[in-house]
Amino acid sequence: MTSVDEPARPNGRIRDAVRTQAEILDVATQEFARAGYDGARVDEIAARTRTTKRMIYYYFGGKEQLFTAVLERAYGVIREAEQGLDVEHLDPVAAIRKLAEVTFDHHEQHPDFIRLVSIENIHEAEHIAASEKLGKIGSPALDVISRILATGQESGLFTADVDAVDLHAMISSFCFFRVANRHTFGALFGRDLTDPDRREHYRAMLGDMVIAYLTAERTTD
Amino acid sequence: MTSVDEPARPNGRIRDAVRTQAEILDVATQEFARAGYDGARVDEIAARTRTTKRMIYYYFGGKEQLFTAVLERAYGVIREAEQGLDVEHLDPVAAIRKLAEVTFDHHEQHPDFIRLVSIENIHEAEHIAASEKLGKIGSPALDVISRILATGQESGLFTADVDAVDLHAMISSFCFFRVANRHTFGALFGRDLTDPDRREHYRAMLGDMVIAYLTAERTTD
DNA sequence: TCACTAATGTACGAACCAGTACGTTAGCTA
DNA sequence: TAGCTAACGTACTGGTTCGTACATTAGTGA
Structure with a gap:
């Protein structure tokens, strides 16, 4: 689903808005599907990505909008x-x-x-x-x-x-x-x-x- | 002025274990159906009964068991x-x-x-x-x-x-x-x-x- | 190379919420 | 009628969880 074009990175932060968003969506899809909307934990989603909770709010705005984005991709x-x-x-x-x-x-x-x-x-x-x-x-x-x-x-x-x-x-x-x-x-x-x-x-x-x-x-x- | 739908009772608490449990189950059914398991609030269920949260735990033990009891009655x-x-x-x-x-x-x-x-x-x-x-x-x-x-x-x-x-x-x-x-x-x-x-x-x-x-x-x- | 911005990380707070410690009373029965 | 217990209420706590203030860095264009 996600395009694999990333070679091995030496160290430190990598910056890739597209990949970060895609990874958040992947993990969020699993977490929402696993536990339902209210059962899903934003912290749990963040923990299972290579980024932090901060980025979920940075890119998606909040839990509601994240779920909407997950639905949009799934229907896509x-x-x-x-x-x-x-x-x-x-x-x-x-x-x-x-x-x-x-x-x-x-x-x-x-x-x-x-x-x-x-x-x-x-x-x-x-x-x-x-x-x-x-x-x-x-x-x-x-x-x-x-x-x-x-x-x-x-x-x-x-x-x-x-x-x-x-x-x-x-x-x-x-x-x-x-x-x-x-x-x-x-x-x-x-x-x-x-x-x-x-x-x-x-x-x-x-x-x-x-x-x-x-x-x-x-x-x- | 309290509306009197029950037979004349002096004042204060009435005691009726069966009715209390039934009322909790009624409200809990609505609340769980409305919001899902994790979305449902025990406090909200309690607030909408004539009893308190304490009684939910007294009769059912916890949120999980309450949901199970709701399911049992619904399937019944x-x-x-x-x-x-x-x-x-x-x-x-x-x-x-x-x-x-x-x-x-x-x-x-x-x-x-x-x-x-x-x-x-x-x-x-x-x-x-x-x-x-x-x-x-x-x-x-x-x-x-x-x-x-x-x-x-x-x-x-x-x-x-x-x-x-x-x-x-x-x-x-x-x-x-x-x-x-x-x-x-x-x-x-x-x-x-x-x-x-x-x-x-x-x-x-x-x-x-x-x-x-x-x-x-x-x-x- | 220097400044600017997009992208990222850390630490924390305020509200919420399941569950409980403790106290009280209605109603039955000996 | 005294006493016992099932039934009930109040007030609180400890952990959780969404969200954010603040700090930092990578990359880009002038």
Whole structure:
């Protein structure tokens, strides 16, 4: 994530605003994801960087703004991943399944991001609201879904009455829950939703679910 | 002039251990749900009861145990609701749809419970693990799902390869996400998942999704 | 090379907050 | 009715934690 172009430094302070900020963001992401907003300790973040607490306030202003910056970067990562989506050469069914699988994989590979989103929801998205970047970040995935959905619905293959936002919610629900709630679910029902042995099962389940929903014969009234 | 909602009592303190504990749990539930575990303030909980902080420690021992007690009661409520389920006189398709709708409604009606579950997952279910009650609480809903699923699969109506736990996860995902993540989802995509005007749409969407999944024609390889 | 500024480090303070020591009283029962 | 104990209140403490005042240095441009 951080570019590695720094050779060995002899001694004393090095000055590199970009690297210092990136390092603070890296560690802050871990700390906020680990402990939540109120559980996170600014001193702990500082201790785990090569700089001091002073610099966190110098660059970010405060704990709130630091958390906002962490969110901004985290959402930036998923947005980039979505921009790399390449499914529109497939037929609608295969395209949607692929998209669901990519979403599934992304959630699995970024549990810290999932935790940050949970935390931000506990705080009723106040940091997103306070962020200028995040307000208008948009979602490339939504555009992709829109186009696939249009193709599928035109051809009569997709019968469901959904738009891209709703379908995105459906897919995200399953992927998010599986990662975010695995602890309580595991403790209460004795099943680890993220057990690698069951990974393919759930991945297929998600795809089957979405496709079945989209292509089901409707008993219209 | 004090408002008298209790039967005539001379003056000063009243003594009622049961009521005091219940009141602490009520307020603590709100406070923990509002602010998360670390964000919640014991002093704030005490201030909003008719008793003092001393009694929280007297009855519950500490903040951790209080949170555990809050979780125990919250899970008790959902368990009771599940025991009231009466869907097994319906045919499998109608029964599953009804069950999904009941789950949907319960999530919508208990946003504080949803928040507590999110919070407990941030803490990796450590309080559930520490609770003797919650370890073996079981789930009446799971038994109901099992039986409906068996009926549906025997008759060949249900073709999907799922068990009760997986189906429960699928249904819960959607219901949970819609409530828990409504803030970030709304902020990012401009759609309020809990808008009353869209309530029926999502309720139907959930039922359609689950039934479509269970009854889809399988292209077995 | 000299001055200026961005970047950094140290030390500290003030508020907050979980938890407790100690004292008091209501209500029951012997 | 005396005495006992569960139930309650007050006032405080010790540690924690966000934030900052003040001091310092690296690098840059004139």
